[in-house]
Amino acid sequence: MAGSPSFRPVDRVGRVERTLGGRRLAAMLPDPGTTRPVYRHLAQAISALILDGRIALHVRLPAERDLAVALEISRPTVTAAYDLLRESGYAHSRQGAGTWTALPEGARPSGVARALAPPDAAIDLARAAPGLPEQVLAEALDRAGPRLTEHAHTPGYHPYGLPELRAAVAERFTRRGLATVPDQVLVTSGAQHALTLVLGLLCEPGDRVMVESPSYPNALEAMRRARLRPVSVPVTDSGWDVEIIESTLRQAVPKLAFLIPDFHNPAGLLMPVEERVRVLRAARRAGTWLVIDETLADLALDVPAPPPFASHATPGGIGQVITIGSMSKSYWGGLRIGWLRAPARLVTELAGQRIANDLGGSVLDQLLALALLARSAELLPLRLERLREQRAALSEALSAHLPQWTWRQPPGGLSLWVDLGEPIASAFAERALDYGVRIEGGGHFAADPGVFEQRLRIPYTTSAGTLREAVQRMLAALADGLPLRSATRRPHWIA
Numbered sequence: 001m002a003g004s005p006s007f008r009p010v011d012r013v014g015r016v017e018r019t020l021g022g023r024r025l026a027a028m029l030p031d032p033g034t035t036r037p038v039y040r041h042l043a044q045a046i047s048a049l050i051l052d053g054r055i056a057l058h059v060r061l062p063a064e065r066d067l068a069v070a071l072e073i074s075r076p077t078v079t080a081a082y083d084l085l086r087e088s089g090y091a092h093s094r095q096g097a098g099t100w101t102a103l104p105e106g107a108r109p110s111g112v113a114r115a116l117a118p119p120d121a122a123i124d125l126a127r128a129a130p131g132l133p134e135q136v137l138a139e140a141l142d143r144a145g146p147r148l149t150e151h152a153h154t155p156g157y158h159p160y161g162l163p164e165l166r167a168a169v170a171e172r173f174t175r176r177g178l179a180t181v182p183d184q185v186l187v188t189s190g191a192q193h194a195l196t197l198v199l200g201l202l203c204e205p206g207d208r209v210m211v212e213s214p215s216y217p218n219a220l221e222a223m224r225r226a227r228l229r230p231v232s233v234p235v236t237d238s239g240w241d242v243e244i245i246e247s248t249l250r251q252a253v254p255k256l257a258f259l260i261p262d263f264h265n266p267a268g269l270l271m272p273v274e275e276r277v278r279v280l281r282a283a284r285r286a287g288t289w290l291v292i293d294e295t296l297a298d299l300a301l302d303v304p305a306p307p308p309f310a311s312h313a314t315p316g317g318i319g320q321v322i323t324i325g326s327m328s329k330s331y332w333g334g335l336r337i338g339w340l341r342a343p344a345r346l347v348t349e350l351a352g353q354r355i356a357n358d359l360g361g362s363v364l365d366q367l368l369a370l371a372l373l374a375r376s377a378e379l380l381p382l383r384l385e386r387l388r389e390q391r392a393a394l395s396e397a398l399s400a401h402l403p404q405w406t407w408r409q410p411p412g413g414l415s416l417w418v419d420l421g422e423p424i425a426s427a428f429a430e431r432a433l434d435y436g437v438r439i440e441g442g443g444h445f446a447a448d449p450g451v452f453e454q455r456l457r458i459p460y461t462t463s464a465g466t467l468r469e470a471v472q473r474m475l476a477a478l479a480d481g482l483p484l485r486s487a488t489r490r491p492h493w494i495a
Contacts, residue, residue, distance in 0.1 A: 199226045208253070223258075323340065401475045
């Protein structure tokens with residue numbers, strides 16, 4: 001049959017060599033429609049066929065001329081697609097023998113979009129996480145090194161966390177207005193780890209949990225994987241609707257509620273004190289545990305840093321609040337150091353839960369965290385000043401080049417929650433990737449599917465110059481002149 005794979009002799013390593021005809025491959029490929037650039041679409045489609053098993057490994061692809069004729073496109077377009085396949089590991093060439101299908105090392109079916117995305121030249125705006133100045137890390141290492149040797153003679157397992165770090169975190173809560181002792185602190189491998197421990201201990205599959213919409217995608221995913229039933233409450237540009245929160249707590253009686261009241265991710269809002277008190281009272285009446293994510297609480301850019309949410313609880317109601325925090329946003333995510341504050345009895349139970357997964361965090365990372373926290377009065381103001389400068393640069397660039405987009409300047413946090421004016425966010429994010437900007441549409445932050453398609457979260461966690469370049473690239477993507485098509489790309493994770 002014309003165009004079907006033809007069989008050739010066995011090669012030197014025992015594989016039967018096969019060739020895929022141009023017409024056959026063309027029939028297997030989806031219609032590119034108006035997708036641009038065509039060469040990237042073609043490379044992604046071929047790699048997807050390889051990963052799906054519809055094109056076997058070690059099969060020779062059609063000659064560039066043959067495939068160009070079959071697809072009715074230019075030969076240079078096919079050449080560019082083959083080049084991209086080779087660069088990403090989905091093909092290799094033999095001198096004088098053509099181009100052959102392959103798999104990159106460690107390739108997984110879900111990795112095709114990322115493997116074929118623009119490489120390190122892409123500006124990553126999908127992760128709202130700042131880096132740490134090299135000198136600051138070097139100085140922290142200098143301080144942590146001698147202390148690490150003091151631990152060398154011990155087993156090194158600390159399921160509750162290093163005692164000195166637990167004490168430092170407890171002192172931090174006390175200084176912010178919530179009296180805390182080390183027994184109320186559990187050091188974790190980031191705030192996400194803290195949340196998964198809490199979900200595993202307090203919830204069972206099928207339990208209701210109240211969540212904001214939008215919210216932090218990784219928290220929502222953790223709840224889905226725990227087979228919990230999210231009940232969403234809206235967070236709008238005006239803030240939280242506390243009446244809806246109160247009625248949801250009263251009617252749904254969720255086992256747990258997850259809130260980000262301090263410079264909300266992604267909306268950047270700060271919940272007023274009077275609303276916090278009402279939420280605490282409603283949760284206490286419902287018997288619902290409140291899990292409060294304070295990961296961004298230090299990043300107060302235009303207002304004083306808020307006191308802990310739990311500090312507003314009345315005596316006897318404090319036991320219903322679990323506070324989680326992290327070094328990731330204020331210092332550096334590479335440390336993977338977080339914590340939770342809860343009643344001491346619950347901390348003991350959570351430490352037991354933790355042992356089933358790991359026996360404790362890295363001693364070195366905890367010592368580095370301790371060294372950084374000791375310098376917080378010096379380091380945080382510098383961090384905040386840099387974020388203010390980057391926020392201003394991003395806002396100015398958006399106002400100058402994309403004035404049709406709107407947003408409210410957040411009083412703190414790491415990102416703008418931008419309204420595009422039309423439901424094109426997912427499709428725009430897909431196109432922006434081809435222009436060297438990695439960003440996620442608002443739908444990824446939704447607790448309910450199909451909403452926030454008019455929104456983008458744009459972090460200001462990189463340099464002012466890089467942010468200006470990112471806006472220029474997004475402008476170019478928007479000015480492409482082609483209609484934006486719906487997209488279903490789903491990230492592995494968003495910070």
